Amino acid sequence: MVKYFQNIWITLTTLLKGMGITLVHMLKIKRDNVTLQYPEEKWPRPERNIGFDHDNYNVIRSRLHVDMDDCIGCLKCERACPVDCIKIDTVKVPSRGEDIKEIGHVGVTSNGTRKAMVVTRFDIDMTECCYCNLCVYPCPEECIYMTGGPNAKKHPIDYEFSEYDRSELVYRFAKQGSKDGIERIMAEQEAED
Amino acid sequence: MTVDNLYNWLMGFFPGITESPILLIIAILVPCLALFLFIALYALVAIYGELKVSSFMQDRVGPMGQGVGLHAGKWGLLQPVADALKLLTKEDLIPEKADKTLFIMAPFMIFIGAFIAFVAIPFGETLIIADLNIGIFYLLAVGSLAVIALILAGWSSNNKWSLYGGMRSAAQIISYEIPAGVSIVIVIMLTGTLNMQDIIKYQDGGLFNWLIFANPFTFIAFFIYFISGIAETNRTPFDIPEAESEIVGGFHTEYSGMRFAFFFLSEYANMFVVSGIASTGFLGGWQSPISGYFNTPSWGVFWMLSKIMFLVFVMMWFRWTFPRLRVDQLMNVCWKVFLPIGLLNIFGVGIWTLIFG
Numbered sequence: 153m154v155k156y157f158q159n160i161w162i163t164l165t166t167l168l169k170g171m172g173i174t175l176v177h178m179l180k181i182k183r184d185n186v187t188l189q190y191p192e193e194k195w196p197r198p199e200r201n202i203g204f205d206h207d208n209y210n211v212i213r214s215r216l217h218v219d220m221d222d223c224i225g226c227l228k229c230e231r232a233c234p235v236d237c238i239k240i241d242t243v244k245v246p247s248r249g250e251d252i253k254e255i256g257h258v259g260v261t262s263n264g265t266r267k268a269m270v271v272t273r274f275d276i277d278m279t280e281c282c283y284c285n286l287c288v289y290p291c292p293e294e295c296i297y298m299t300g301g302p303n304a305k306k307h308p309i310d311y312e313f314s315e316y317d318r319s320e321l322v323y324r325f326a327k328q329g330s331k332d333g334i335e336r337i338m339a340e341q342e343a344e345d
Numbered sequence: 346m347t348v349d350n351l352y353n354w355l356m357g358f359f360p361g362i363t364e365s366p367i368l369l370i371i372a373i374l375v376p377c378l379a380l381f382l383f384i385a386l387y388a389l390v391a392i393y394g395e396l397k398v399s400s401f402m403q404d405r406v407g408p409m410g411q412g413v414g415l416h417a418g419k420w421g422l423l424q425p426v427a428d429a430l431k432l433l434t435k436e437d438l439i440p441e442k443a444d445k446t447l448f449i450m451a452p453f454m455i456f457i458g459a460f461i462a463f464v465a466i467p468f469g470e471t472l473i474i475a476d477l478n479i480g481i482f483y484l485l486a487v488g489s490l491a492v493i494a495l496i497l498a499g500w501s502s503n504n505k506w507s508l509y510g511g512m513r514s515a516a517q518i519i520s521y522e523i524p525a526g527v528s529i530v531i532v533i534m535l536t537g538t539l540n541m542q543d544i545i546k547y548q549d550g551g552l553f554n555w556l557i558f559a560n561p562f563t564f565i566a567f568f569i570y571f572i573s574g575i576a577e578t579n580r581t582p583f584d585i586p587e588a589e590s591e592i593v594g595g596f597h598t599e600y601s602g603m604r605f606a607f608f609f610l611s612e613y614a615n616m617f618v619v620s621g622i623a624s625t626g627f628l629g630g631w632q633s634p635i636s637g638y639f640n641t642p643s644w645g646v647f648w649m650l651s652k653i654m655f656l657v658f659v660m661m662w663f664r665w666t667f668p669r670l671r672v673d674q675l676m677n678v679c680w681k682v683f684l685p686i687g688l689l690n691i692f693g694v695g696i697w698t699l700i701f702g
Contacts, residue, residue: 160682167667174666178401187406 212301213283215310216276218325222261222295225269229287229296237280238287241273241326243334246341255333261293272331278313278321348372348474376474380463388613389425391657396424398661432609435602440503443599447501451494452600452607458490459614466621467541469631469645480541481533484622485526488577491615492518495579495586495596498608502599510595514579514586517675521576521583524683528570531563531694532556532626541625548629551636555629560701562693567627569683569690574619575660576679578612582667585675620656621649628652 188195225242245252249266250259257270288297300309315321352372356365393408400407408421439448465480465487467473477483492515499511533539535556536547548555557567576583587595594600597608624630630652631645639648670678 170666171662174402174662177404178398186404189406189409 212298212303212309213285214299214301215278215313216281216287216323217297217299217303217307217310218274218276219295219306220271220274220325220327221258222263222293223271223274223325224261224265224267224293225271226292228290228292232286232290234284234286235280235282237277237282239273239275239277240271241331242269243272243331243338244268245270245334246337252334252337254337255330256327257330257334261295263293265293270330270334271326272334274325276323276325278323279318348376350471351375380474381460384460384463384610384614384617387617388610389429391613391616392425392428393422394658395661395664396421398658399665402662402665429606432602432606437602437604438599440599442503444501444503447497448599449604451498451501452604454497455491455494455611456607456614458487458494459611459618461490462487462618463614465541466618467545467625467630468649469642470542471642472646473542476540476542479539481529481544481622481626482539484541484618485522485529488525488615488618489518489522491577491611498600499596502596504599506592506594506598507596509592510586510588510598513592513672514596516672517579517583517586518577520676520679521573521683524569524679524687525573525577527684527687527691528566528573529622529626531566531690534691534694535559535563535698541630545625545630545632548632550632552629552634554636555627555632555634557627560694560697562690562697563627565686566690566694567623569687570626571619571623571656571659573679573683574623575663576675578615578619578660580612580616580660581664582669583675584669585672588669590669616657616660617653620653620660623656624649624652 225240227240227242230236230238230240245257245259245268248259248268251257252259252270255270258267260266283298285298291297297303297306299307300311313321352369355368355372356362359365359368397407408424410419410421410423439445462484464474465477465483467476467480495514495518496511499507499509499514502508532544536544538544538547552558556563558564579586585591585595587597592598597605600608629648631649633639633644633648
């Protein structure tokens with residue numbers, strides 16, 4: 153009989169103890185909460201990796217990026233790509249090394265090379281990209297590179313580029329309207345001649 | 346009360362007529378429609394509350410979102426609406442070997458059981474759809490309708506898990522009705538009435554006139570009733586009829602879409618009914634805790650709803666704290682603890698009223 157009441161007493165006290173714990177957790181939501189609201193909040197990236205600074209890596213396999221003002225349209229990256237995920241179309245400019253303001257074409261690269269081509273299409277399909285970095289080495293103007301790492305000064309690292317639609321992952325670097333623009337300019341020039 | 350008032354008000358428009366069945370039907374249907382909307386609204390609030398309470402207790406943030414578009418709204422406020430839409434648009438599956446008539450009937454049966462119980466719950470001094478003179482007896486009787494629906498669902502699914510669930514729920518609900526009834530008997534002993542409004546009127550005059558504080562035995566009786574009530578609604582820690590880790594989904598294993606939603610809705614409605622009876626019988630219903638203050642009819646609705654919602658919160662608190670009982674433990678608690686203590690309570694209350702009353 154004593155055992156019976158002891159059992160009831162133990163049950164009640166332990167249940168209340170458990171309820172106390174959950175209540176404390178419920179009321180302290182702000183401090184204990186470990187959930188990260190991902191797209192809005194992110195874990196801080198570590199400053200350094202295993203023993204090396206970012207500059208010491210020759211490559212970080214993140215997203216490919218192209219500085220279009222420096223691209224001369226030599227197609228070396230397109231040929232180097234083992235999975236053919238880079239597609240480039242070019243049109244010859246009327247006069248080499250001169251700016252074409254209407255389509256935002258810059259005539260001379262930051263290395264001083266005078267451009268002979270207008271790039272009307274520069275698509276990189278990041279769904280096909282195998283992150284081999286082979287397109288980066290042949291580039292004579294160093295305008296195609298992986299973001300972040302040693303290139304962090306040129307473009308901050310971007311490794312979170314998921315999209316709702318697969319077609320959104322095809323990155324189109326060529327300047328807007330450059331295809332139509334250069335075709336119109338060439339046609340005008342032909343008419344003048 | 347509400348039906349009578351509405352009927353008299355409608356009859357006022359037609360001075361020549363003394364009796365009109367059509368107006369009576371309208372007077373009955375309008376409160377029922379309002380009640381249905383109230384249950385749906387309450388279920389949305391309770392589902393949101395349950396999501397948030399569970400996540401806060403587990404150090405999570407629960408449903409969250411920034412905008413209306415792809416997220417669940419500010420603080421996830423649209424999550425219950427999204428859940429309801431999902432359940433509405435889901436495919437309605439009926440197993441090939443199921444007993445189709447009974448299978449279709451069961452969700453309606455369980456919802457009717459929950460719905461008609463709402464009729465006798467007093468939300469305010471005049472705000473009660475049917476002020477029955479046997480209100481509490483009616484509520485106890487109607488509460489056992491759920492058992493039929495659960496056995497029906499378990500049997501007609503033609504599935505071993507469902508049958509186990511149905512059988513377990515039958516054993517559980519029938520067992521726990523006895524301690525619940527025994528605790529209600531104490532309320533009836535003290536108030537001397539079965540009418541819900543008269544029970545509340547008996548507890549007039551502040552916090553310490555509520556029946557829970559009338560004497561030590563009613564204090565124990567309240568907890569016995571409340572815990573038995575949780576067992577009757579099949580909620581954790583007494584959810585052995587639908588124990589996910591043991592028998593998949595129990596009686597609702599084969600249900601999907603809207604039919605499942607009805608089981609879900611009636612679980613929440615039953616929580617409300619049990620909390621309603623507990624707050625009417627022991628916590629003074631629509632009476633204010635401070636004697637003489639906040640006693641207007643609108644405050645009455647506020648007090649009743651806040652008492653009920655607090656008890657619903659306590660049920661959620663139980664759910665996210667306690668592990669599920671085993672079947673034998675469940676029966677032990679009912680027959681070896683609640684029933685003897687409940688019977689002793691009746692005896693004790695009798696002696697107490699004889700000496701101090």
